Amino acid sequence: MTDAPRPLQLTMAAPRRGKPPRHLADLTADELAAALTELGEPAFRAKQLSTHYFAHHTVDADAMTDLPARSRQALVEGLLPPLLTPVRELLADGGTTVKSLWKLHDGVKVESVLMRYPGRATLCVSSQAGCGMACPFCATGQQGLTRNLSAGEIVEQVRHAAAALEAGSVAGGPGRLTNLVFMGMGEPLANYKAVLTAVRRFIDPAPYGFGVSARNVTVSTVGLVPAIDKLAAEKLPVTLALSLHAPDDALRSEIVPINTRWTVDEALDAARRYFEATGRRVSIEYALIRDMNDHAWRAELLAQKLLDRGRGWVHVNPIPLNPTPGSIWTASDPKVEATFVDRLRAAGIPTTVRDTRGSDIDGACGQLAAEEA
Structure with missing residues (x-):
């Protein structure tokens, strides 16, 4: 059998770094409703915003024409920030x-x-x-x-x-x-x-x-x-x-x-x-x-x-x-x-x-x- 290199020490805990921005995909339904309230929007916006993200695969505010024009950019910035x-x-x-x-x-x-x-x-x-x-x-x-x-x-x-x-x-x-x-x-x-x-x-x-x-x-x-x-x-x-x-x-x-x-x-x-x-x-x-x-x-x-x-x-x-x-x-x-x-x-x-x-x-x-x- 070929000699194997000495195994490295296992690292089970991840080093702490800055927390990623809040994102819709991280939130439960209740947390998303609370986040929308925080942004001054009604809870039913959760379904609209989630539909754009999960069904249409978009984070483009301009494509979200069923949302009020005044709210689109704030919703994207607050709940769909760029992560990658x-x-x-x-x-x-x-x-x-x-x-x-x-x-x-x-x-x-x-x-x-x-x-x-x-x-x-x-x-x-x-x-x-x-x-x-x-x-x-x-x-x-x-x-x-x-x-x-x-x-x-x-x-x-x-x-x-x-x-x-x-x-x-x-x-x-x-x-x-x-x-x-x-x-x-x-x-x-x-x-x-x-x-x-x-x-x-x-x-x-x-x-x-x-x-x-x-x-x-x-x-x-x-x-x-x-x-x-x-x-x-x-x-x-x-x-x-x-x-x-x-x-x-x-x-x-x-x-x-x-x-x-x-x-x-x-x-x-x-x-x-x-x-x-x-x-x-x-x-x-x-x-x-x-x-x-x-x-x-x-x-x-x-x-x-x-x-x-x-x-x-x-x-x-x-x-x-x-x-x-x-x-x-x-x-x-x-x-x-x-x-x-x-x-x-x-x-x-x-x-x-x-x-x-x-x-x-x-x-x-x-x-x-x-x-x-």
Whole structure:
């Protein structure tokens, strides 16, 4: 086994920075009504303003012609302030993969990745600037954690993508955003409150949400067991993706340092409980790293651990490791990858090798680093 770098110290708490401006997407219905009263407007404006934001995907005051002309600009400034400033876009796959670099109000930068396929479009959303999980094969994890994003900052990534698709700004002509995955920068369950608020905005019907099917929303985690159980108790039928990457504690503790707190078995037990609570099949994410975790016996061990917890509750997504600057590791040999997948399938485990779109623009899994140059 290749020697792994010494894991970085985990950073669970986000450093404090200036709070983002108040935004409609951060507010409950009661809070929005109170904010409108504060601005001297009647509470029924909540539905009008939310319709423009969530249904029409606009923050342009001039487009809000059903609002009094005297009120439009004040409402936008007070409840729809700019949270994301575009810095740069990189395109791949003939323009159907778009990596966007955003600057937040305090100068912090994050990235999101929009991937368009025939019949669907998926946005890979960031929940934190950087990440405190310190996985050594992940560019984001090696940055450390800068801060959590607010719900508004998360939701704004979605609105921008939805508006770009509708306007035909993405290759393929006008389209619709159909899938949302928390697989951008950060550990979503380490920013639980904001992520849960954002998820509700994703799935709530218009005019108070985007109306995306909960089944088309995926929340990933490296295995924060108490937070998995907390999410299960919400009874929201979103998909849980567990980033496992090794079936044995000795190796997983090296490459996913949180494993020293919650073991492989504890993470898998929590994932199984999530399935039992929601009825949603769990995805197991497994980055295949050459000569590190791609051995056939590890595929067999993974299959056994999953089968020990029953059938029909899980799906495995092997992911060829995406290169990151300075990394000593690389993707598995294709023949080794094929053997790994074959062993899982032979054991009866549904297995699909993950598409690695965007790797040439550092937009694939584990590559997001929010760099300008």
